[in-house]
Amino acid sequence: MRLGIDGRKIPEARTRGPLGSIEHAAELGMEGTFFRTVLEMSPRLDRGELRAIRQRSDELGMYLETGLGKVNPYCTPETPELRDAGDGDILLGFRRMMECCAEIGCTELWVGTASSKGHYPRRFSVDRFRTDVSWADQMVAIEKFLGKLVPIARDLGIHMNIETHEEITSFEILRLLETLGTDALGVVFDSSNGLQRMEHPVMAAERVAPYVRQTHLKDAAVVPFEGGALMQFRPCGQGVVDFREVLAVLLAANPNVNLTIENEEPFDEGDKPYSARHLEICDASWLAAHPDLTVIEYAAYSSMMRTYQARMAKGEASDILRGSRRFGYAEALAAIAGSAAHIRECLRDITNSLPKN
Structure with missing residues (x-):
């Protein structure tokens, strides 16, 4: 497993650009970059720009991963660049993006199902709880659109990997894979997004x-x-995720998967409040919207919260309610270094626990 970093959220990504961010990642000891969409690498899908990014990544011995975009037609107005890529034909836009990715050897491609809007209160921060269209109807539209993309991806030798994002459950992703097959579909496992759907990280993994x-x-x-x-x-x-357990599960299934740290984006200068999300996990209507949640997982999740709360009371974990903080460039680099050190320590522990031949 190689350890890299998110190309969108690495500090100074906007000012350095893709090539500069790859070099920045290498300076930070990262072994790869994961640009969320190929349009972030080249908004015009310029073949020359994309080849240069691939070449620089190869020169540095780093993995290069990328993706496509949201596959939920109800989110299309919020991501006009996907339609622009096809000159108004969004299906053509996805085809063009996939062709460009295949040409530079990026065949594992991220896709998302909706978006998170943290400035909205509570459940309205995720598209699962939109009031103009039900989540069930969004899932139908997602399945239909993916069904149009799968043959294109299959022909190009591509996997579109659905992220365990804030709005969708792992159960729902698995049903999409069961319906549409896995020859052109897979999963991007996010280690903490499922917490918003009350999924225990190890169980979800x-x-x-x-x-x-x-x-x-x-x-x-x-x-x-x-x-x-x-x-x-x-x-x-520094949170509730047991990375030794999660990574052991992932490694056993796919020892070659790349590991990408998705760090928090730095603030501008000055202090700002911690961004916190209120999860309505005890509300009857919230629970009704998660019919796959079991009593066993609910209990495991609750125990995980109480354990963290006890650590916080003992001063062993940072207080979730302590107020504002500074989180600029230096703090972001420190957080990335801390994440990388922890992941590498977990990988060493997992490797040392394997039977010796």
């Missing part, structure tokens, strides 16, 4: 591990709060 082809690694603090839970992202090793 066990469900999707056979299909995981890309990763996003981040951690989060989660504690009981006001009839639900409060969640805040943390560097790997």
Whole structure:
């Protein structure tokens, strides 16, 4: 397993650009970069630009991963660049993006099903709870659109990998794979997004591990709060995710999968409040919207929260309610270094626990 970093959120990504960000990642000791969409590498899908990015990544001995975009037609107005890529024909836009990716040897491609909008309160921060269209109807539209993309991906030798994102459950992703097949579909396992759907990280990893082809690694603090839970992202090793267990599960299923740290983006200068998400996990209507959630997983999740809460009370974990913080360039680099050190320590422990021949 090689350890890299998210090309969108690496500090100074916008000012350095893709080539500069790859070099920055190498300077930070990373072994690869994962640009969320190929349009972030080249907004015009310029073949020359894409070949140069591939070449520089290869020169540095780094992996290069990328993706396509949201495959939920109800999100299309929020991502006009996908339609622009096809001159108004969004299906053509996806085809062009896939062809460009295949030409530079990027055949594992991220796709998302919706988006998260943290400035909205509680459940309305995720598209699962839109009031203009039900999540069930969105899932139908997602399946239909993926059904149009699968033959294109299959012909190009590509896997479109669905992220375990904030709005979708691992159960729902698995049903998409069961319906549409896995010859052109897989999973991007995000280690903490499932917490917002009350999925225990280890249990979620066990469900999707056979299909995981890309990763996003981040951690989060989660504690009981006001009839639900409060969640805040943390560097790997500083939250509730047991990375030794999660990585052992992923490694057993696919020892060659690349590991990508998805760090928090730095703020501008000055202090800002911690971004926290209130999860309404005790609300009857919230629970009704998660019919796959079992009592066993609910209990494991609750125990995980109480364990973190006890660590916080002892001063062994950072207080989720402590207020504002500075999180600029230096703090972001420190968080990345801490995440990388923790992941590498977990990998050493896993390797040392394997039977010796």
